[in-house]
Amino acid sequence: MNKVPMTVVGEQRLREELNQLKGVERPRVINAIAEAREHGDLKENAEYHAAREQQGFIEGRIQEIESKLSLAQVIDVTKMPKTGKVIFGVTVELINLDNDEEVRYQIVGEDEADIKAGKISVTSPIARALIGKEEGDVALVRTPGGEVEYEISNVEHL
Structure with missing residues:
Protein backbone atom coordinates (compact mmCIF):
# COMPACT_ATOMS: atom_id res chain seq x y z
CA MET A 1 0.00 0.00 0.00
CA ASN A 2 1.18 3.50 -0.79
CA LYS A 3 1.69 5.86 2.10
CA VAL A 4 -0.42 9.02 2.07
CA PRO A 5 1.23 12.29 3.11
CA MET A 6 -0.37 14.04 6.06
CA THR A 7 0.59 17.04 8.18
CA VAL A 8 1.12 16.79 11.94
CA VAL A 9 -2.07 18.82 12.52
CA GLY A 10 -4.04 16.56 10.16
CA GLU A 11 -2.93 13.48 12.07
CA GLN A 12 -3.79 15.10 15.42
CA ARG A 13 -7.30 15.96 14.21
CA LEU A 14 -7.92 12.38 13.07
CA ARG A 15 -6.63 10.96 16.38
CA GLU A 16 -8.87 13.35 18.34
CA GLU A 17 -11.90 12.34 16.28
CA LEU A 18 -11.02 8.65 16.75
CA ASN A 19 -10.73 9.09 20.54
CA GLN A 20 -14.08 10.94 20.60
CA LEU A 21 -15.76 8.17 18.58
CA LYS A 22 -14.31 5.33 20.66
CA GLY A 23 -14.49 6.98 24.08
CA VAL A 24 -17.73 8.96 23.88
CA GLU A 25 -19.89 8.23 20.82
CA ARG A 26 -19.57 4.43 20.77
CA PRO A 27 -20.48 3.95 24.49
CA ARG A 28 -23.36 6.46 24.15
CA VAL A 29 -24.92 4.63 21.20
CA ILE A 30 -24.45 1.23 22.90
CA ASN A 31 -26.38 2.58 25.90
CA ALA A 32 -29.07 3.97 23.60
CA ILE A 33 -29.47 0.55 21.95
CA ALA A 34 -29.71 -1.17 25.35
CA GLU A 35 -32.34 1.33 26.52
CA ALA A 36 -34.35 0.98 23.31
CA ARG A 37 -34.25 -2.83 23.65
CA GLU A 38 -35.89 -2.52 27.07
CA HIS A 39 -38.89 -0.83 25.44
CA GLY A 40 -39.90 -4.18 23.94
CA ASP A 41 -40.95 -4.86 20.34
CA LEU A 42 -37.96 -3.92 18.17
CA LYS A 43 -39.82 -4.04 14.83
CA GLU A 44 -41.63 -0.76 15.49
CA ASN A 45 -39.06 0.80 17.80
CA ALA A 46 -37.78 3.93 16.02
CA GLU A 47 -35.22 4.74 18.74
CA TYR A 48 -33.69 1.28 18.39
CA HIS A 49 -33.41 1.52 14.59
CA ALA A 50 -32.00 5.06 14.77
CA ALA A 51 -29.41 4.00 17.35
CA ARG A 52 -28.42 0.94 15.27
CA GLU A 53 -28.03 3.13 12.19
CA GLN A 54 -25.90 5.58 14.17
CA GLN A 55 -23.82 2.69 15.50
CA GLY A 56 -23.17 1.55 11.92
CA PHE A 57 -22.05 5.05 10.98
CA ILE A 58 -19.74 5.34 14.02
CA GLU A 59 -18.15 1.93 13.42
CA GLY A 60 -17.67 2.76 9.73
CA ARG A 61 -16.02 6.09 10.56
CA ILE A 62 -13.74 4.41 13.15
CA GLN A 63 -12.59 1.92 10.49
CA GLU A 64 -12.09 4.72 7.95
CA ILE A 65 -9.96 6.80 10.36
CA GLU A 66 -7.91 3.78 11.48
CA SER A 67 -7.25 2.94 7.82
CA LYS A 68 -6.19 6.51 7.03
CA LEU A 69 -3.87 6.62 10.04
CA SER A 70 -2.31 3.28 9.11
CA LEU A 71 -1.50 4.64 5.62
CA ALA A 72 -0.41 8.08 6.81
CA GLN A 73 3.13 9.29 6.37
CA VAL A 74 3.23 12.20 8.78
CA ILE A 75 5.47 14.97 7.49
CA ASP A 76 6.58 17.72 9.86
Missing part, protein backbone atom coordinates in the same frame (compact mmCIF):
# COMPACT_ATOMS: atom_id res chain seq x y z
CA VAL A 77 8.02 20.55 7.74
CA THR A 78 9.07 22.49 10.84
CA LYS A 79 11.83 19.90 11.30
CA MET A 80 13.08 20.15 7.70
CA PRO A 81 15.75 22.53 6.43
CA LYS A 82 14.34 25.65 4.79
CA THR A 83 15.56 25.57 1.21
CA GLY A 84 13.01 27.90 -0.37
CA LYS A 85 11.72 24.92 -2.34
CA VAL A 86 8.01 24.08 -2.42
CA ILE A 87 7.40 20.66 -0.82
CA PHE A 88 4.47 18.97 0.91
CA GLY A 89 3.39 20.77 4.09
CA VAL A 90 4.89 24.20 3.39
CA THR A 91 2.92 27.41 3.29
CA VAL A 92 3.46 29.39 0.09
CA GLU A 93 2.78 33.01 -0.65
CA LEU A 94 2.00 33.64 -4.30
CA ILE A 95 1.50 36.70 -6.45
CA ASN A 96 -0.96 36.34 -9.31
CA LEU A 97 0.96 37.99 -12.16
CA ASP A 98 -2.27 38.87 -14.02
CA ASN A 99 -3.75 41.05 -11.25
CA ASP A 100 -0.99 41.36 -8.59
CA GLU A 101 -3.32 39.68 -6.07
CA GLU A 102 -1.51 37.86 -3.27
CA VAL A 103 -2.68 34.48 -2.02
CA ARG A 104 -1.35 32.16 0.67
CA TYR A 105 -1.82 28.40 0.78
CA GLN A 106 -0.55 25.48 2.82
CA ILE A 107 -0.05 22.30 0.80
CA VAL A 108 -1.71 19.45 2.73
CA GLY A 109 -3.02 15.90 2.29
CA GLU A 110 -6.28 15.30 0.42
CA ASP A 111 -8.34 14.80 3.60
CA GLU A 112 -7.02 18.01 5.13
CA ALA A 113 -7.78 20.33 2.20
CA ASP A 114 -10.01 23.29 3.06
CA ILE A 115 -9.79 26.14 0.57
CA LYS A 116 -11.55 28.57 2.95
CA ALA A 117 -8.80 27.91 5.51
CA GLY A 118 -6.09 28.31 2.87
CA LYS A 119 -5.26 24.60 2.78
CA ILE A 120 -4.95 23.04 -0.68
CA SER A 121 -4.58 19.36 -1.53
CA VAL A 122 -1.18 18.17 -2.70
CA THR A 123 -3.05 16.64 -5.68
CA SER A 124 -4.72 19.93 -6.72
CA PRO A 125 -3.63 21.53 -10.00
CA ILE A 126 -2.11 24.53 -8.21
CA ALA A 127 -0.10 22.39 -5.75
CA ARG A 128 1.11 20.13 -8.57
CA ALA A 129 2.30 23.23 -10.47
CA LEU A 130 4.15 24.53 -7.37
CA ILE A 131 5.85 21.40 -6.00
CA GLY A 132 9.58 21.44 -6.74
CA LYS A 133 9.67 25.13 -7.65
CA GLU A 134 11.51 27.69 -5.52
CA GLU A 135 11.02 31.21 -4.21
CA GLY A 136 11.21 33.62 -7.15
CA ASP A 137 10.07 30.99 -9.68
CA VAL A 138 6.94 31.45 -11.75
CA ALA A 139 4.43 28.59 -11.85
CA LEU A 140 1.90 28.20 -14.63
CA VAL A 141 -1.38 26.86 -13.28
CA ARG A 142 -4.11 25.57 -15.56
CA THR A 143 -7.50 26.48 -14.12
CA PRO A 144 -11.01 26.03 -15.55
CA GLY A 145 -10.88 29.75 -16.42
CA GLY A 146 -7.58 29.47 -18.29
CA GLU A 147 -3.91 29.62 -17.40
CA VAL A 148 -2.72 31.73 -14.47
CA GLU A 149 0.88 32.63 -13.70
CA TYR A 150 1.90 32.84 -10.06
CA GLU A 151 5.23 34.06 -8.75
CA ILE A 152 6.32 32.24 -5.60
CA SER A 153 7.17 35.10 -3.26
CA ASN A 154 7.74 33.15 -0.04
CA VAL A 155 7.94 29.54 1.20
CA GLU A 156 7.45 28.99 4.93
CA HIS A 157 7.87 25.92 7.12
CA LEU A 158 5.15 26.52 9.72
